[in-house]
Amino acid sequence: MAKKQFKAESKRLLDLMINSIYTNKEIFLREIISNASDAIDKLCYLSLTDEGVGMNREDFRIEVIPDKEARTITVRDNGIGMTREECESNLGVIAKSGSYAFRDTMDEEHKEDLSIIGQFGVGFYSAFMVSDEVTVITRKYGSDEAVKWQSSGADGYTVSEADRAEVGTDVIMHIKPDTEEEVYGSYLEVWKLKALIKKYSDYVRWPICMDIEHQERYETGEKNDDGSPKVEYRMVKENETVNSMVPIWQRSKSEVTDDDCIAYYKEKNHDRKDPCALIRVNAEGTVSYKAMLFVPGEQNEGVFYGDAKGGITLYSNGVMIMEKCDKLVHDYFEFVKGIVDSPDLSLNISREILQHDRQLRVIGQNLEKKIKGELEKMLKEDKPKYETFFRNFGVHLKCGVCDEYGRYKDFLRDLLIFYTSEDRQITLKEYVENMPESQKVIYYAASDSVKHAMSLPQCELVRSRGYELIYLTSALDEMVIENLREQDGKSFCNVVTDDLGFETEEEKKAAEERDIENREFLDFVKDSSDGRIVKAKLSSKPGSLPCCLTTEGGITLEMEKYFRNGPNEEMRSIKANRVLELNPEHEAVKALQAAYAGDKEKAASLTKVLLVLAEMMAGVEVEDPAEFVGLVSKLF
Ligand code: ADP
Numbered sequence: 001m002a003k004k005q006f007k008a009e010s011k012r013l014l015d016l017m018i019n020s021i022y023t024n025k026e027i028f029l030r031e032i033i034s035n036a037s038d039a040i041d042k043l044c045y046l047s048l049t050d051e052g053v054g055m056n057r058e059d060f061r062i063e064v065i066p067d068k069e070a071r072t073i074t075v076r077d078n079g080i081g082m083t084r085e086e087c088e089s090n091l092g093v094i095a096k097s098g099s100y101a102f103r104d105t106m107d108e109e110h111k112e113d114l115s116i117i118g119q120f121g122v123g124f125y126s127a128f129m130v131s132d133e134v135t136v137i138t139r140k141y142g143s144d145e146a147v148k149w150q151s152s153g154a155d156g157y158t159v160s161e162a163d164r165a166e167v168g169t170d171v172i173m174h175i176k177p178d179t180e181e182e183v184y185g186s187y188l189e190v191w192k193l194k195a196l197i198k199k200y201s202d203y204v205r206w207p208i209c210m211d212i213e214h215q216e217r218y219e220t221g222e223k224n225d226d227g228s229p230k231v232e233y234r235m236v237k238e239n240e241t242v243n244s245m246v247p248i249w250q251r252s253k254s255e256v257t258d259d260d261c262i263a264y265y266k267e268k269n270h271d272r273k274d275p276c277a278l279i280r281v282n283a284e285g286t287v288s289y290k291a292m293l294f295v296p297g298e299q300n301e302g303v304f305y306g307d308a309k310g311g312i313t314l315y316s317n318g319v320m321i322m323e324k325c326d327k328l329v330h331d332y333f334e335f336v337k338g339i340v341d342s343p344d345l346s347l348n349i350s351r352e353i354l355q356h357d358r359q360l361r362v363i364g365q366n367l368e369k370k371i372k373g374e375l376e377k378m379l380k381e382d383k384p385k386y387e388t389f390f391r392n393f394g395v396h397l398k399c400g401v402c403d404e405y406g407r408y409k410d411f412l413r414d415l416l417i418f419y420t421s422e423d424r425q426i427t428l429k430e431y432v433e434n435m436p437e438s439q440k441v442i443y444y445a446a447s448d449s450v451k452h453a454m455s456l457p458q459c460e461l462v463r464s465r466g467y468e469l470i471y472l473t474s475a476l477d478e479m480v481i482e483n484l485r486e487q488d489g490k491s492f493c494n495v496v497t498d499d500l501g502f503e504t505e506e507e508k509k510a511a512e513e514r515d516i517e518n519r520e521f522l523d524f525v526k527d528s529s530d531g532r533i534v535k536a537k538l539s540s541k542p543g544s545l546p547c548c549l550t551t552e553g554g555i556t557l558e559m560e561k562y563f564r565n566g567p568n569e570e571m572r573s574i575k576a577n578r579v580l581e582l583n584p585e586h587e588a589v590k591a592l593q594a595a596y597a598g599d600k601e602k603a604a605s606l607t608k609v610l611l612v613l614a615e616m617m618a619g620v621e622v623e624d625p626a627e628f629v630g631l632v633s634k635l636f
Pocket of ligand 1: 031035036039077079080081082090091123124125169
């Protein structure tokens, strides 16, 4: 029989399919099953108006039949079937299966990136990823003739008459021999096929059936020595429906309770804890979709190993098209798990085109709004629950605020909560609402622990005025504040570095004059500090203490600590500009000034002691404890 040639572009894609290295060969089964399901849809639809079909809804099914000896997998459906012409026109070209068209829209640079192709749904042709010969035996509804279409790949195909009593289609894939890289034979295993059906086609509307062997316990009819019936085991084959068909999210809200959804989540995600939020969406409009999303109750340990990432799985009409799709929503919501099912999504979606797909962008944006709304509701109605959520996932939101130069900060700011000197966690909005009239700025202290922040003399000053203080305990927190810049028109004040705003203009002027008068003394203090400070000044900031350490410029002590663990030397050498602030009212500073007037050597020692005290207060590691001990000992 003469071989017919594939249309040019189909031949090219076939070549690619057969000869290149694909990462995701297993999708072939999903593609062939989806075609079978579509074919059944068509006949089922016809049966509504055409009594001649003689089939009921329950009669339709897809059969997956592996045959290890013949090395074939047959996917059989009792759908609409194809005529000879349809076989030629549908299977002879890659017309509708969007991958080729997509490839055409790719820019030149990516055109030859063959690996991309393997990630799409490529329809019928994907059978050639695992088969060296594909035979289709089909009979169209209403036709007396059955057709056999056969091809072993790019060199063409044959069409001939065939025998087939029933309407429907068999796609028989002859599986390639095993190679060193790929054990194609594994696709002939029942367990493997079953797993693939579960993974990709669990929610196909029609039953997907397989003969599955079970061990069965039976009584032989004989008796044991003790008179009990003798029991033996045998293997029996049963035809089982492998897929669950109707996905939980496709059923109406009245049919499926929230508890059902939670049970589904726990089972699917192997999570023993209840999720802390459930979001169910049934959107109809320009883009229709159903979504069922969960915010896990706990940070899964696996997150740190990168294998238990959240992510949303995409389905199109119950057919899984992408698992753990991490690009549907921004990274700041990457902890959200669940599913989105939209009939408007094409099977040909890949991670590469996902971001550019308009419909997906619309879905992603809508879902983000829903997630935010749900979190805001939790914050308002169940604060302790929100605090737990924030402890687990707040870091994602904080990173989101800093991402892309603060592009998402306004979307996220109301979801952030901060621990304050009033021993509570509040949003910045609440903080500003609670500010007394006299307070002009939002005070915050950055330190590595709340306990330490509380002990900073500057905090004491702020608190003594009756103002609330936000305690930041990580460099990320500080970056968040930098990105947010303000809240409801109020700017931030870092109590360690910034002017607290408590001094009147006159007081400031007097302080400046005092610094000028004491210039020589202050320069002496600086020069005695072995380069550890850039400046010394007299101030009231230390409160009841003799001195404190502050910084000037953009780098704070907390940031310096953060950079110290940086990836390169340049980063690690970033230092904050330290300022030693001395309280002129304090006895210790008075003693230093007296020493400066009479005994410079003693004054230098006292300076060093005060500097170390200030460093300890600021939570900076003391560089030379032995020197410090020596200096203090000499004071006695
Ligand atoms: P797509 O499904 O994206 O249209 P495919 O390459 O998978 O592309 O299939 C091409 C066409 O072949 C289908 O649109 C359908 O008309 C036909 N076809 C494939 N498999 C079957 C089947 N099992 N029964 C009837 N028609 C089929």
